[in-house]
Amino acid sequence: MKIGFIGVGSMAKAMIRGFIKSNQVKPRDIFVHSKHAENYKNFSKDYDLNAMDSNEEVIDSSDYIILAINPDDVIDVLKNVRDLLDNKVLISIVWDYDLQRLEELTNYDLPIMRMVPNVNVEENSGSIAYNYNNNLQDNQLSSTINTFKLLGKMIKVSEDKINIAGSLVGCTPAYAYLFVEAFSQIAVKYGINKKDANVMLTQAVKGSMETISKSSLSTSDLIDNVCSPGGSTVKGLLALKENGFENAIMKCFDATQGRH
Numbered sequence: 195m196k197i198g199f200i201g202v203g204s205m206a207k208a209m210i211r212g213f214i215k216s217n218q219v220k221p222r223d224i225f226v227h228s229k230h231a232e233n234y235k236n237f238s239k240d241y242d243l244n245a246m247d248s249n250e251e252v253i254d255s256s257d258y259i260i261l262a263i264n265p266d267d268v269i270d271v272l273k274n275v276r277d278l279l280d281n282k283v284l285i286s287i288v289w290d291y292d293l294q295r296l297e298e299l300t301n302y303d304l305p306i307m308r309m310v311p312n313v314n315v316e317e318n319s320g321s322i323a324y325n326y327n328n329n330l331q332d333n334q335l336s337s338t339i340n341t342f343k344l345l346g347k348m349i350k351v352s353e354d355k356i357n358i359a360g361s362l363v364g365c366t367p368a369y370a371y372l373f374v375e376a377f378s379q380i381a382v383k384y385g386i387n388k389k390d391a392n393v394m395l396t397q398a399v400k401g402s403m404e405t406i407s408k409s410s411l412s413t414s415d416l417i418d419n420v421c422s423p424g425g426s427t428v429k430g431l432l433a434l435k436e437n438g439f440e441n442a443i444m445k446c447f448d449a450t451q452g453r454h
């Protein structure tokens with residue numbers, strides 16, 4: 195199975211590193227091209243990938259074509275390559291580009307999967323919200339899903355909900371990093387060095403996520419379990435509420451959806 199990347203920015207690099215770490219995809223089976231040479235030439239050398247001179251050559255060499263460019267570049271790129279996509283599977287990770295629009299810009303027989311991954315694919319612990327058109331079926335569908343499962347959890351979502359799922363999946367890593375960054379900064383203020391603080395925080399956050407995913411309790415019950423009566427946690431929680439934590443999350447989510 196040959197995997198081609200059109201665009202080698204942050205997300206493509208995270209996916210490529212994840213594929214290689216999975217040990218199921220050989221670097222020589224990955225073909226890449228990006229408009230900006232500095233984005234892919236050295237990276238390809240470092241990982242022993244095939245650096246191609248054009249998007250057309252990537253398509254020619256690959257079975258899966260991963261469109262990993264920004265939304266503003268899609269029309270130009272697809273206009274130039276739409277006739278070369280026969281017998282390929284198009285995988286688009288482009289934000290806010292729905293299946294119907296991708297079909298209009300390619301052809302109506304093309305198998306297309308649209309997905310929103312997150313950067314954790316780099317560690318094979320990503321989440322990928324996905325949907326696909328009717329041309330992707332049977333063995334081709336299951337082998338596509340199995341390929342991307344190498345990068346993390348695949349979550350099927352209907353087309354009308356994929357932007358919402360996309361925010362939950364794609365954007366939240368940045369907010370999780372901010373959460374840890376904010377706590378580690380305050381820990382420094384209280385005299386703990388940042389490295390130690392990060393170890394404590396990441397383990398606490400990772401363990402809490404593990405508990406959420408395994409426990410039969412609701413998140414609000416889990417919160418109650420941490421709050422000893424009259425204790426410190428509830429005082430901290432009330433301080434968060436008083437300072438608009440939930441309102442800030444709401445505004446944050448609305449902003450990711452282009453709503454204010």
Ligand SMILES: NC(=O)C1=CN([C@@H]2O[C@H](COP(=O)(O)OP(=O)(O)OC[C@H]3O[C@@H](n4cnc5c(N)ncnc54)[C@H](O)[C@@H]3O)[C@@H](O)[C@H]2O)C=CC1
Nearest residue numbers: 201202203204205228229230233262263264267288289364
């Ligand atoms: N960064 C993330 O965490 C996530 C990004 N996405 C989506 O993935 C897409 C790419 O995002 P990033 O990697 O973050 O952006 P980026 O800006 O880091 O990378 C975009 C890449 O596209 C290349 N490019 C531009 N025009 C091109 C052309 N004509 N032909 C070939 N390559 C071209 C650029 O050279 C660049 O390497 C976006 O649509 C984004 O919404 C989706 C989920 C998560």
Ligand SMILES: O=C(O)[C@@H]1CCC=N1
Nearest residue numbers: 289310360361364365
């Ligand atoms: O910031 C963005 O628009 C992309 C989509 C999800 C994560 N990064």
